[in-house]
Amino acid sequence: MKKSLGYLIITLLLISCNRSEKNKDITELKNSEETSINQSSELKASMERGKIIYTDFCVTCHLPNGKGVPKAFPPLAKSDYLMNNREESIKSIKYGQSGEITVNGEIYNNVMAPLGLEDDEIADVMNYITNSWGNSNDKLITEEEVSKIER
Numbered sequence: 171m172k173k174s175l176g177y178l179i180i181t182l183l184l185i186s187c188n189r190s191e192k193n194k195d196i197t198e199l200k201n202s203e204e205t206s207i208n209q210s211s212e213l214k215a216s217m218e219r220g221k222i223i224y225t226d227f228c229v230t231c232h233l234p235n236g237k238g239v240p241k242a243f244p245p246l247a248k249s250d251y252l253m254n255n256r257e258e259s260i261k262s263i264k265y266g267q268s269g270e271i272t273v274n275g276e277i278y279n280n281v282m283a284p285l286g287l288e289d290d291e292i293a294d295v296m297n298y299i300t301n302s303w304g305n306s307n308d309k310l311i312t313e314e315e316v317s318k319i320e321r
């Protein structure tokens with residue numbers, strides 16, 4: 171009985187040490203409010219997964235620096251379309267995008283086929299592209315949000 175209580179205390183100590191270590195790291199990353207701690211670590215993990223998806227599925231057209239190719243593939247870096255049309259952008263990735271769109275004052279009229287990604291993968295890649303190359307989006311995109319977006 172005594173022995174197991176000892177183990178319990180040690181375990182609890184270990185857990186609490188571990189936790190404060192983790193929180194310290196995250197706090198250094200962003201600010202100290204509890205909700206933003208949770209969000210920033212979630213965002214970081216999502217962006218890491220999103221970067222892998224970007225490299226596998228998007229980089230050939232939109233390029234590693236997100237700048238795209240003039241007249242052919244629109245930029246994602248500092249794209250007004252992407253940053254001001256969250257829902258439309260998710261729709262484009264989910265179902266494909268064709269026809270005329272204007273991105274940063276340039277007209278594109280090309281085709282992006284649907285990429286066959288799952289909703290959680292779309293959320294991850296959106297979190298990556300809306301927070302890279304000078305883009306910044308403080309509202310985490312979730313699998314649930316993506317799942318609700320219909321054609």
Ligand code: HEC
Nearest residue numbers: 227228231244245249251252267268269278279280281282
């Ligand atoms: C085969 C080339 C190609 C691939 C691969 C591709 N795209 Fe696109 N993307 C395009 C084209 C072309 C358009 C514009 C379509 C149009 O003219 O209507 C576009 C448009 C977009 C847009 C909206 C316009 C903008 O610039 O903000 C987003 C967001 C986007 N793509 C994200 C992605 C993501 C994320 C991936 C990978 C999961 C991806 N694309 C893969 C070619 C591609």
